[in-house]
Amino acid sequence: MSNSRREQKRTSLYGKIQHLRSVTHSTSVNKTSIIVDASKYIEELKDKVERLEESSSHGHEYSLPIEVSVETLKRGFLINVYSDRNCPGLLVSVLEAFDELGLDVLDAKVSCSDNFHLEVVGGENEEQKFGVDAQGVKQAVLEAIKKWSESNNDEQE
The missing domain is CATH 3.30.70.260 (ACT domain)
Structure with missing residues (x-):
């Protein structure tokens, strides 16, 4: 693989990591920490979806049972x-x-x-x-x- 191809992949990956950082509101700098923050963010979203689904199954879409x-x-x-x-x-x-x-x-x-x-x-x-x-x-x-x-x-x- 040529150096320019490798550099393109690295630039592309860097751009994706920075996009992930901004979408998940991560303040981390290194890749691993950004990915960990993204994982936590996804878990929070899953919990939020579960709570919303739970509340909509009780009492016809109302937040109170x-x-x-x-x-x-x-x-x-x-x-x-x-x-x-x-x-x-x-x-x-x-x-x-x-x-x-x-x-x-x-x-x-x-x-x-x-x-x-x-x-x-x-x-x-x-x-x-x-x-x-x-x-x-x-x-x-x-x-x-x-x-x-x-x-x-x-x-x-």
Whole structure:
């Protein structure tokens, strides 16, 4: 192999190492340290992906594991929303979803201290123009939770 060919390979490798250094935000100077930093960076990214996948498998893409159940009653619905963590502002979001559906809150119990637990009996009000079923109520509550979660994540970043 000629010297110019070897020099081209060395220059190319040097360029790739420097690119790797910049992409991984490495402050190291020698090749071995840059590669070690890159390896750590890749591990951090893998962990981040796993956490994101984990959070999206819980509660339909929400960062908090929140359980929602809806039962049909004779005249309305029994809605339960539970999270093992306190969720400031979630109550307002869920109640706004009820309002958008045309549901009146007939009875409610809420706990927001160490965890979040909402139990609501909601009934259709007279102004409601369309019928709603348990699945529709659950979907609306899940959407409210999603919007609440996204707005809280935006504020924390």
